[in-house]
């Protein structure tokens with residue numbers, strides 16, 4: 229066996245020949261876990277060691293838990309691979325990459341009906357989390373400036389949203405010292421109650437948050453009604469409270485599938501929107517977008533101008549350096565698919581999600597909570613008398629490779645659990661059938677029934 233101390237240069241010709249087999253001699257050494265190894269290893273061996281270890285991960289194609297894109301076409305992957313060495317912040321060095329970012333921001337601003345004539349104000353981000361942090365920070369600063377101008381106190385700012393917000397809203401509140409007023413999601417509605425918003429806001433509310441759609445169940449907050457409530461409050465009390473729409477998943481679906489649904493800059497109080505390019509924008513992880521309605525919604529003092537990259541550059545991001553590949557991949561997808569392409573892909577995903585929901589609803593062991601009304605997201609729970617829990621089913625079905633998370637609903641409904649299936653482009657109708665068969669098989673095994681899967685019971689094979 230090769231000693232840990234011997235370097236490759238000391239290998240005999242015979243040993244070197246051996247080193248080109250599957251993993252070379254490195255495969256007989258312990259893999260370092262806590263310290264950088266003293267000596268390196270051949271590139272091929274390092275690659276194989278790591279990719280073999282990663283085989284222990286789940287299969288992304290069967291990961292129905294994630295909202296994030298798990299498949300892109302080869303040309304997109306080629307573009308990603310050949311732009312991996314470009315830092316998005318280096319706009320002096322890579323001016324065309326900067327121009328493309330602006331184009332994508334403008335395309336999204338128009339998709340979200342930014343006022344005519346306003347140039348798109350926004351930025352690419354790492355994901356919706358960064359976009360939400362930046363949006364809320366802008367609203368906090370705008371609120372503070374307006375209060376200071378009127379010599380009013382600026383302590384105890386608050387945000388009003390539903391208890392179904394993504395954890396990033398809670399992170400923002402804690403990191404940036406803002407009170408988060410989370411309103412209970414009501415009974416079977418799972419969304420923000422506009423009447424409760426009217427009660428919860430005050431002169432210290434820096435913004436109201438609406439979610440399209442909820443991470444927990446896929447439901448949409450009633451943005452138009454909330455906007456109306458905020459207009460009434462402005463008329464009555466003079467508080468001009470902005471509305472931020474968390475369109476992490478819905479922002480890249482609703483414009484294509486329900487173009488007449490007003491949830492975006494068509495509504496006067498909507499001042500900012502975030503969307504994840506890496507969810508239904510159909511790009512691999514690492515891209516989100518933040519859009520402001522108008523230039524005045526982004527306070528100038530938050531935009532930093534630096535010149536250490538050559539020319540003067542303006543940045544409004546939390547991180548300085550970042551890859552440009554996913555931003556460029558987003559531009560690729562916008563050009564490649566166009567409006568019609570996104571519409572077709574999402575229509576198929578929605579139809580598949582609804583087929584899944586319909587079949588689950590027809591099975592007395594399950595109760596559908598989120599039936600994919602607007603987005604291709606299905607959530608369901610297990611009937612109390614089924615003889616197994618959501619967690620049991622999630623674990624059992626993992627034996628076949630499916631990844632379906634089981635989790636509890638938001639705080640006021642956290643006595644209830646659900647399972648979620650996020651239907652994406654690469655989840656075909658055939659996969660829906662396979663999943664239903666496996667759910668049936670897993671449920672039967674868990675409840676002690678030893679029967680053939682439902683599909684085979686219904687339709688005996690014909691020879």
Ligand SMILES: Cc1ncc(COP(=O)(O)O)c(C=O)c1O
Pocket residue numbers: 295354355356357358394396439440441442443474476477504516
């Ligand atoms: C409603 C909502 N907001 C924000 C996020 C965070 O998005 P990202 O993962 O792009 O940071 C998610 C992620 O699932 C989400 O569902």
